[in-house]
Amino acid sequence: MMNNVVEVKNLTKSYGKVTAVNNVTFSLEPNKIYGLLGRNGAGKTTIMHMITAQLFATSGELKVFGEAPYENERVLSQVCFIKESLKYPDNYMVKDVLELSASLFPNWDKEYANALVQDFQLPLKRRMKKLSRGMHSSVGIIVGLASRAPLTIFDEPYLGLDAVARAMFYDRLIEDYSEYPRTIVLSTHLIDEVSRMLEHIIVIDGGKILINEDADELRGAAYSVAGTANAVESFIAGKKVISREPFGGLLTAGVFERLTETDRKRLESLGLQTAAISLQQLIVQLTNKKLETKGGSRP
Numbered sequence: 001m002m003n004n005v006v007e008v009k010n011l012t013k014s015y016g017k018v019t020a021v022n023n024v025t026f027s028l029e030p031n032k033i034y035g036l037l038g039r040n041g042a043g044k045t046t047i048m049h050m051i052t053a054q055l056f057a058t059s060g061e062l063k064v065f066g067e068a069p070y071e072n073e074r075v076l077s078q079v080c081f082i083k084e085s086l087k088y089p090d091n092y093m094v095k096d097v098l099e100l101s102a103s104l105f106p107n108w109d110k111e112y113a114n115a116l117v118q119d120f121q122l123p124l125k126r127r128m129k130k131l132s133r134g135m136h137s138s139v140g141i142i143v144g145l146a147s148r149a150p151l152t153i154f155d156e157p158y159l160g161l162d163a164v165a166r167a168m169f170y171d172r173l174i175e176d177y178s179e180y181p182r183t184i185v186l187s188t189h190l191i192d193e194v195s196r197m198l199e200h201i202i203v204i205d206g207g208k209i210l211i212n213e214d215a216d217e218l219r220g221a222a223y224s225v226a227g228t229a230n231a232v233e234s235f236i237a238g239k240k241v242i243s244r245e246p247f248g249g250l251l252t253a254g255v256f257e258r259l260t261e262t263d264r265k266r267l268e269s270l271g272l273q274t275a276a277i278s279l280q281q282l283i284v285q286l287t288n289k290k291l292e293t294k295g296g297s298r299p
Contacts, residue, residue: 003066005030005151005183006051011060013046020046022207023060028151031181033197035215037188038204039287044187045083047204048153052081064151077106080149082140084156088128095124097139098146105147112176113146119168133160141169145176153185166190170197191280195219201279205287215279222282223259226252227272235270243285254285 006028013021021043028034038044049055050062053069053076062068069075088097094117102108117124120138128136137158144152158166174197177184186194201218203211211218222242225232229251236253243254254277267274277285 003030004028005065007061007063007066008047008051009061011047011050011062012058013043013050013055014058019207021050021057021204024204024207024209026202026209026212028183028185029200030150030183032183033177033199034183034185035188035191035194035198035201036185036204037191037201037283038210040189042204042287043207044204045155046207048081048083048155048185048187051151052076052079052153054081077104078150079153080105080144080147080151081153082144082155082157084137084140084159086140090127090129092128093125094122094128094131094139097128097143098124101143101147105149107148107150107180109146109148113142116142116145116172119172120165134162134165135160137161138165145172148176148180148182151183151185153187155187156189157186158190166193170194173197191283192278195279203283203286210286211283218279218282220276221258222254222256222277222285224252224254224275224277225267225272226250226274227270231270231272235266235272242282243288254281256282256286 004027008027009025011021011024012019024047036044036047046055050057051064051069053071056070064075065078067075069079098113102110120142122135122138122142128139131139137160140157144154144157158169161169170193173184186198188194195215198215201211201213201215202209225235227250229246229249232251232253236255240256241253242256245252259274
């Protein structure tokens, strides 16, 4: 069995009194697509910066391809990290970025990079600093895909791209991943757009891991119930409730459990409506939950 690509044990990163990442443990397997999800400021980017040796951990263990990543050329040449705020020298044109990338990544595929440049309609001789935000994102996407790095991390890679260009990125990623499997990490807030691609989901909230599950386990793992407040309260008693939205005498509640046949019959007898909760709604509700319970609105 192949070793894990990333092993993180009790990883913590503090800045003075603020703990950005709090005692986090997880692993990333070879040849899998991961979603690293959570709200802004949850600690996702800090974790990615530690994995890619751009930040030191305060404590805990971190191994990438079985070794410590810091100043480790053997490890870092196998890692491609595309983030929204990548900066390039002022005089760099698009073609310079591609040439530089070809020298950095051993698996670089020049023909594939050129095909992607056509797909995304990029002007090769335009300076990076003159590119629109969307074009800047396209350059990052091309580098991330054409690098074919065994560990490729995309942190919100498509800001400024329209829906058509984002869909093209997802299609190219899936096509290339099926031909050249590698470990891909997508960190994004557009969860519903990418959810069909994700094989495993890690949700970070307040610097801690809230969910670390196979995506298939999470699909259909929550549902909402709506109807008169009394009937809904009666149904959800003792269940894992993740949201409540009262409206007049009505109530809609989110339940983080699978719906059983017994539940269905009970819902019918109480005259309640039920609907699936999407992955994005589930994560939003779980990461908002703390805000709700502080108000003491739950019994």
